[in-house]
Each structure stands twice: as C-alpha cells, then as structure tokens.
Amino acid sequence: MEVLREKVEEEEAAEREEAAEQAEHAEKMERMVRLAEVSKEERILTQDELRDLEKKMMAVEIPIPAERPIINKAIIDVSKLPPSYTTNSPKEEHLLQVADNFSRQYSHLCPDRVPLFLYPLNECEVPKFVSTTLRPTLMPYPELYNWDSCAQFVSDFLTMVPLLDPLKPPLYLYSSTTVLKRQKGNCFDFSTLLCSMLIGSGYDAYCVNGYGSLDLCLMDLTREVCPLTVKAKEVVKKKEKVSPKKYAVKPPRDLTSRFEQEQEDKRQQEIQALEKKRLREEEEHLLEAEKSKPDPLHGLRVHSWVLVLAGKREVPECFFIDPLTARSYSTKDDHFLGIESLWNHRNYWVNMQDCWNCCKDLVFDLGDPVRWEYMLLGSDKPYLSLTEDYDEGMDNDDDVEYLGKEDEDKSFDMPPSWVAQIEITPEEFETRCPNGKKVIQYKRAQVEKWAPYLNNNGLVCRLTTYEDLQCTKGLEIKEWYQNREDMLELRHINRTTGLHVDYFKPGHPQALQVHSYKSMLPEMDRVMEFYEMAREDGLIKREETPMTMTEYYGGRSDFLSYRHINFGPRIKKLTQNSAESNPRPMVKITERFSRNPEKPADEDVAERVFLITEERIQLRYHCRDDYITASKREFLRRTEVDSKGNKINMTPDMCISFEVEPMEHTKKLLYQYKTMIHLKNEEKLSRHQAWESELEVLEILKLREEEEAAHTLTISIYDTKRNEKSKEYREAMERVLHEEHLQQVETQLDYLAPFLAQLSPGEKLTRWQAVRLKDECLSDFKQRLIDKANLIQARFEKETQELQKKQQWYQENQVTLSPEDEDLYLSYCSQAMFRIRILEQRLNRHKEMAPLKYLALEEKLYKDPRLVEFLKVFV
C-alpha cells in the first residue's frame, strides 16, 4: 500500500495539469467500470483507467456492520436446541451430497457466475440446505392470514442487521426460531421467516437470493414517500351525460362575443402554461435534490426477498415483498436488480435468464427448465402438484401411471424441515416491535410505532411530517391512539397554524366526533362535531369564534337546523363577584328551520332573527313551491309595560309584514299579537338554549382536560392478562381450586396403605387378615401417639434441665457477672420459661386428644370400605 500511494502521489504530481481533463475522464471510466463489473465482462483496461480504478477503490468505504455474528454466539445457547439443529439426518446428508453435486455441475457449466447459496451453516455450525430451513407454519392469529399483515408483522418484529459483507450472501442462516428469539436478523432471516409464514397460510411463496438497490438493502426509506401521508386519490365520478329530453327548453341565446372569449381563453392558457412550466421546473429542482447519490456498488449488493406467484389464495399477479419494509413491489420494480436463485420448502431453482434489465424481463414460469434450472427432479414445477391434485379427483383410471410418478417423486423428496415449530406468543404478537417501539424514517416524514398499552396514554403511532429533507422543520404531527377510555382515536396537530384536531370514535360521553381547536380556553376559535344520532338534541356541529357561536342541527322534531349567536362585549361588573359567572350578552340570535311539510309555506318560518338589543324580531317564511319571494314579518318588540308602568297596547305599526299572498286573518291585530307573544316566549327559550350551549362547551372542555390528565385506558374483559378484575377473580378461583385439591389429597391419605403393602399383591383379604390389619394399624397409631407424647415429654424435660443448669450457673456466678450477661441470662430465662410452658400445654393437650384420636381412627377403620365386610361381625 505504502508503495502504491507513493506511486500515486508521484503520478498525481506529474499529471496535475491534466487534472481537470482527468476528472471528467475518470467519471466516464468509473461508469464504464461499473458496467463492466455488472456484466462480468472481461476487458483490457488502459493504464489510466487502472489508476482511476485504484483511486476509486481507495475511496470506497466498505460499511462495517454494526454487529459481528461472533458476539451473537454467546447469546444463543446451542446446547438447549433440539438434536435436529446440531446434526444432520441421513436424508439430509444425502440431500447435501445432491446439492454439492448440483453446485459443482453448476459451477462447471457457468464458471462466470457466483457460487450458489445452497447450504449455509446454521447456528450450530451445521450445514443445512436452505429449503429445509423453511418451516411452513400457519399462525394461530387471524390477523396473520394475509400476506400484507404477515409482512408487516415480520418487518415490525425483527430488527434489521446489515449483511456482514454486502456483496456476498451470509455464511450463516439461522433457524427462524432463533431469529425470533433474538428479534434481529439480516435480510435472509427476514425472508426465510416471512416465506415460512406465507407458505403456511397457503401462498405460493419463494425466498429469493438476488441483488437489490442500496436503499433496499439498508432498509433506507428516506427517499420513499410515507404511505401514511399519501392521501387516497379521490375517485372522480364520471357524470353520466343525460341526453337532453325531447321537450327540454332551449337555453337563452348567448349574446357574449365569441372573439373576446377566445382571446380571454388564450390569455388564460398562456398564464397557465407559464405556471405549469414554473411548477415543473421547481419539481425538477426538488427531484434533483432528492436524488440519491450514485451507489458505487450498484447491482452488486446481495439482498434477499420474497416472491409470491400468482395462482394460490387468489393472487392475480406475481409480486415481490421486501421483508425488511413489508412493502410489496411489482416484479418490474427498479429496486430489484437481479435474481440468482430462489427456493421454497420443496425445491431450489437457479435463474438462467439474463438480468441486464433488472428483473423486468424475467419470466416466473418455474416449470420452464430453460429459464429456471431446478435442483430436485421430483417437484420441478410448482404447478405440477396442483394439476396432480386435480388428476386424482378427475380420472382415477390413470392410477398405475400416477403411482409410478409418485414413486419417482419420493426418491427425490425434500426432507422435512429441521427447524422446530415456529411459535409466537400472544405477548410477542402484541408487543410486535422489539421493546414495543419502532421508528421509521421516510422522505420528509418519521413514523414511530408503539405496542398497545406500552404508553400509558394509549399512543400507538405517531407520524411527523417535515417541510425539508433533513427533517428539521416539523409541519404536522398525527398521533393514533388505541384503547382510550375517552375514545380518542387520532390527534392531528398542525405545527404551522397550531391547530389541533382530535378525532373520536363513537362512544364519547358527550358524543364528540371531531374537536378542532387552537387552545383549550373557552370562547376561542373551535369546532366541535358530534355523533348526532347519539345526542338528544340532534346537534351536528358547533363552531365558535370569540364573538359568535354557530350550531348545526339535524333530525329535530321542531325542524331547527341552524342557530347562530352573536355576542357583545362583556359588561364589566362593578362588584367583583367572581363566583358568579358573567356571561357575554347576546346581541343577536339567528335560527333557521327546515321546511315542515305539514304546514303551509306561508306559516312555516324559515328564519327568525332575534335582535335582542334592538328589541326587534324578524321572521322570514319559507318560499312557496311556485314562488320566488317569501313572506316576511318584522315585530318591533317592546316590553309589555313601559317605564311608567302603563300597559302598552298593541298597535298596527308594531308589525311590518310583507305577504306573498295577502291573507285576511294575518292582517288582524289579534293574530299579530298572538304571534308576538309566542315569539317572545320563543326568544326566552332560545336565549336559554344558547346559554346552555355555552355551559356545555365549558363542560366539555373541562371533561376533555380531565380525560387528558387521567388518560385511562380501557381493557377488554376478554383481556384476562391486563384486566385487573378478571385477573383477581381468576387468581381467587385458582387459589380455591388449589386449596380444594390440597384438602382432597389430605382426605385421601391412606392410613392402611403401609399395612396393605405388606400383603402380597393380588391376594384377597381374609377376615383374619383384616382383623390383624386393623389391629396392627391401631397399635401402630397408638405407638405413634405414645411416641409423640414421649417426644414432647423429652423436650420438656430437656428444657427444664437446661433451665435448672443455667439457674445454678447464675447463682454461682452472680457476683462476677456483668450487667450485660445478667440481661442475657434474664432474657434466656424468660424465653425458656415460655418454651417450657408451651411444651407443658402441648403435652396436656396431647394427653387429652390422644384417646379421642385413637377412637376416631378405630371408627374410621371400621367404616373403611376395604375392611368393612370383615369387621362387621365384631361390631
């Protein structure tokens, strides 16, 4: 190296003047070299190119993998694995030989291709064929039945470790069980696990060993648009063109100048074109900035993914799944640069097609031996097994032929998988991500995921979108919640405007559906939407600004559909009674009603406006069916009593009305008077309702704050692990069961067993034997009672003796004793006395109880089913 560098430096000095030219040249060469590498073509390089290449190679940094597999060794306890992991069965040995043979033939036939990825070592350093590493498993979770959720689970559950050498397949391929235990793995581990699950749930899935782009291999999504930010495209409904009816009226003649119109159009088009151009330029600019740097190892990076073929599980078209990101791609995607080989649990296929154009031209007909070289003859075609199944049902007369085929198959059958059953515990399934948390970077977005119940506020997902590519300026945040008691589902925070939008699921105590606000203080801009079916008053939406409140209603029996309240500025109170609320004075209440089909239009109020400060009431009625103007009425409302206490009489000038069809009865003062009185009451009611609405807003805000502070989570009663109540209940049940069990064991203690054992087995009891048995049992029991009494007696005597000794010792040495020793002695004495007393009590009690126990046993023996026949006589 040292020499080389010197040389390079020398040459650099000599060629400095050519540098500029060189640089350009170098770039070109670089591209060529890369191309050469990809196509594996032998080329004679010029001196210059070689130098460039050298320089280039110096610059290339090989990413050092974060973790070495050696470290992992310590984690995996090889000794606890089942024997199938540590050894190969004879069948597997045979398979390995076949594979070895296949590999040698292959390398002989295709010397310019890289060796096949056939039998990497497993965690126990044992070579295992890749197909046997697949363990088709159907997971017990219904959520994992479809490919998308499966892939999502695998991508969430495992942490990606880059390949040790990005240009070669790994040396080791661990079993899926180990990978699941470690919760991390490389792309091959990912695809093996995913493929096992997909085959288990019935897909025609294959593991692929091939080449991928840099982004794909390093699970780099920063150039991808986050799927959560993509808005569903609005489906533009094509309006069905209604053919003009026979008698449709002709439109009025258009008298505008066509020429002017054309000129206007032209101008508009020009402006639009300019705008478009500008936009396009901007876009291009952006794209350039976003474009990835060219990857020097493009096309050489080894990657593994999953191929799903069409046919099974109603898959209409072949597609790829990248197991690292759980995304599906079409087989023509640019990220997939080539396929070496692919395998499932039955067979192994080598791609014999040229991958010069990525995977775009590949044909996935595995039955075609020209395109796909299979390893085992038996199940060369994945479709074959399917057709065979059909044959079985369809024509049974081909049995002989069929049997022959089967025999042939058997000799080449893939041995069963050596991997133990893949198991995912419910906890693991729920926690998903390692430690329950995962962060994914997308283009201008970041997604964080948590397992449910991990965050105590119920947060499960957060999407942060940014303005710039470096992700520094946040634009908006979306947070998804689960299992919240207040039914909050999604919170959308717009950073630039400061607008918060909370979305609720049905079930909020106030039937809240959407709540958008900038601050939680009352009397500010806010919009609340409600589930109107859950509310008695049919409120759909309430909008607030500092000075107004607008409410929208639906489905009410009084046909109220809209109420708008204007507030005036608060009147300052002189006496500061802070306890009493000081509501804003209402200036104007506007109410709109939808048409009540039972009333004639002239009597059905469409809008009424209470101008409270002006003491006016304006009514607008609904328009009649074939009219264009509506009746109106305005009341100059005055209080019934004027300032002097005189009654004010109704006069005709208090009501101004316009009627579309003048009617007799409405002209009467009496009618107007009645209407006015009615309206007066209505106004009172409306004011009251407006006031109540204000109160409700306050209440909701208070409730929301409380809920936010408490953020309690609901726990399903079926979730026995988390639900405290059911847990307690279950534990109590278990305890009870346990106790019962213990009791049973106790009662079943067989006192006769040791004596019965003395008899030879199978021997029938005779009466004599039975009597002897009973006597023996009783005497034994008696002996035990006596022994026990003796034992207690002995201890008692021992204690007394010791005490006496101590007392003697004390009396002898009383003078010389230190106060501490004396204390010790005294405490000993009291303890000893206590023990003696207890022993004495026990002895007495034993003496009392012993005869009773003896009698009880005797009675029990008489009643024992085994002896009862023989002892009956004696009773």
Add this chain to the structure above:
Amino acid sequence: MSWPYDSMQLKVMDDNMLKVAVGEQGPQEEAGRLAKQEDILFKDVLSLQLDFQNILHIDNLWQFENLQKLQLNNNIIERIEGLENLTHLVWLDLSFNNIEAIEGLDTLVNLEDLSLSNNRISKIDSLDALVKLQVLSLGNNQIGNIMNVIYLRQFTCLQTLSLAGNPIAEAEDYKMFIYAYLPDLVYLDFRHIDEQAREVAKIKHQYNIDELKHREAQMQAQLEDEQGQREKLAEHKLAFIEHLDGSFLFESLYAEDMEGNKLSYLPGVGEFLEAYKDKFVIICLNIFEYGLKQQEKRKIELDTFNECMQEAILENQEQGKLKVAKFEERHLQCLNAIREETELSNIEKKLIECSDDINELFNMLMMLEMQLVEQLEETINMFERNITDLVGLFVENVQSLMAQCRDLENHHHEKVLETAINYLEKILKGEMDKDLPDDVRALFVDKDTIVNAVGASHDIHLLKIDNREDELVTGINSWCTHLVDKIHKDEIMRNRKRVKEITQYIGHMQSELDNLECGDIID
C-alpha cells in the same frame, strides 16, 4: 231529562246568542280587547260551547266553517240538523238532549269524537260518513237490539265505545258479544278491555264471527272487483276505445236490427254471420290494442313535456330566488348604512342608489320571466304540433280500420242479399218453406221487400259503425284541443302570477324605502 220545557224559557239560536257566546269564549285581556276592537268573524272560531241554553233547534251555525269543537250538551234538542256546513268538526257533543234518531251527520267526515249519551236513540245508524270516528258514546239511550252493534264493525279507527244504560247492556252476554264483534275496540264503557276476556269472547262467538267475516270478505272482494272493472273501463275511455276489446260493437250492430236477426234464420246466413263476426272482432281488437298503444305514447309524450316544463320553471325559479336573496342581502346593508348616515346629502345619494337597486332587480326578474315565457312558448308549440300529429295519426289509422269493418259489412251484406234472393227464389218455387218462423217468412213476399229488409239491416250496421267512429274521433280531438288549451291557459296563469308577485314584491320594497325616507325627513 224530560222536564216540562214549556215552563222553562225556550231559547232560539240566533246571531245575538252566538255573538255573546263567541265573545265570552274568545281571547281575554289584551288579546280580548284587540279582538273586540276588530270583531271576531264566525269563520275564525275553532271552538264553541253552547251548553245549558235550553236550545230546541240547532240553527244559524252555517257561518262557522272552521269550527272544530262544538258542545251542545244539556239542551232540549230533538233533531240533529243544521250541521251540514261544519265539515271541519272533530268533536261534537250532543249529550243530554232529546234526540231520537241519528241523522244529519253525513257531511262531518272529520269527526273523531261523537257524544250522544243520554238521549232517546233506539238504533245506531246513519254514521257511515264518519270514517275517522274514534270515540262514540251512546250511553243511556234506548238501544234494544244487540245485533245493531255489528253496524259498528266498519269503523276501523273506533277505540272507545260506551253503551251502558241501554237495554242491551243488561243482557248477560253483552260484554262478551261486543268484545267478540268489535275486536279493535280498546275501551268499552270507559273500561280498558282485558286481552284475556277478549280471547274468551272470541272463542265463544267464533262460529258466528267467522261466518260474518266470510260474508264481509266476499262483499269486499266483490266491491274490489267492481272497482277494478270500473277503473279499467275508465282507462279504456281515456284511450277512447272502450268496449272494443270484444264483440260488444258487433253485438250492438244487431241489437236494434230486427231484419238482420230475422235474416239470420236463413240457412247459410248463420255461417256467414259467424265468419263475419270473427273477422269483425279481430279488427275491433286491433283497434283496441292500437288505441292502448297510442294512449301509452300520448301519456309518455305528455309526461316528458310536463317534466321538462317543470324543470325549466324550477330552474328559472331558482335563479330568481338567488337574485332576490342577493338583492336582499345588499339591500339590508344599504338600509343599515342609511340609518347610520347623518348627512342629508349622503342619505339622499344612498336612497337613490337603493331605489336603483330595486329597479335593477325588477328588470332582472322581469327579464328572467320573459326569457322563461319565450322558452316555454316554443316548447309548448312543439308539443302541440307533436300531440296533434299523434292524434291525427291515430285517427287516420282507426279510420282505415273502421273502413275495413265497413268493407266486411258490405261483403257480408252482399252475401246475405245473394242468399236471401236465392232463398226467395226457392220459396217462390215452393221448396223447403217449412222451418221458417212466420215473421221471417213475411219478409219473403217479393223481391223488393227482401231487398229492402236486407238494405235496412245493412244501413243500421253502417250507421252504428259510423257512430262509433265519430265518437272516437270527436272524443280524441276534443281531448287534444282541451289539453292544448289548458296548457296555454296554465302558462298564461303562471306568467300572470309571477308578474304579479314580482310587482308586488318590488312595490313593497319601494314603499318600505319611501317610508324610510319619510321617517328620515321627519327625524
């Protein structure tokens, strides 16, 4: 109830009495003052109470058109009369009177609550018009026949019935009978009917009720049948082809044709007749079917036309409404600005602006209306042309079919004539004259007679066919002219109404502005 009313002072229901009652029962206090000031019209009164008035005859109630509740209890009324105009009546109380028969209630179709208790009624009837009846009280009367209750089965809404105090209520089986025969009843004699008792009653009277039900169902079916036939006939009449779907026309040819009937006795004529009839009926059926088809076509045409008219009018209305709404918004702002303005010159300027606005609105609305009128006129003319063409085509085709009928008739006539002459010759020759009735034989006196007879028959037939044809053609033509006239008239009415509406609205706006002006000047 049977106090000697000659000792009491009888009262007559005159205007005075009614006015007093209305005044007393009308609104009170301020409203009462206003009412008195303005005079209450009898037709505005909704409820009227006239109890304990010693009224003998119901009278002078015809003005109370909108009356909904009328109390005439505790009088000495003997006949129900003078209630014919009170069609909005819902509640009628005639209890404690001397009524002997139910009558005069045939126009009160909205009546829901009828009280006739404490009278002298002996039979329940004349209530057929009261289809909405819910409550009927007939307590303390003299109803003696329990079977009379069955009459009440037709009132499906009837929920409450009281019959206590009648001779029938003393019968042992009274309740059970009513439970069984009036299964929709909820209250009897002010007591709720127990479900269980009803079940028991049902079982008890099952046989009779089943029979009754069967009869009722039969009646119902018959009625429906008739109704269906009537509807069908009406439909055919609309298509102007009534009675053409069979041999009705053919039979009518021979209905008044004595000679023809006589001639059919001739040997051979019977067969001709049969063939003739078959062919004739086929043509009739053709006309019938063609007529139905044409009717369908006309209907579709008319429907599309109406729909399009409606659409155009609605669209125009929407535009008008939009214009008015926009104007009102601006106008309100203007008025407010004027109210707040203090300088006189500015006020005047604004007032002028306002009135300009009003004028502009007027012009705009009128233009819209004119536009619509033009559009509609064009469409109406087109429709008129089309419908006339359709009718013309129909008439033409029917006429050609009728011509075929006439041809048939002519053909038949020739054959009959030939046969008759042959026969006459045979008779004259003295052959086979045994089996003819005398009146037929009378025709075969000489050639003239028989030719005349056959000719007369032929003439009658042709006349009938012509008549039918004329009927059809005039019918459809008059329908067509009526329709077109009506459309034109409606359109004119619509236009007038709209113009009136616009001018009225503009007038109101203008006068409002003028008032404001006056007010301002006064201020």
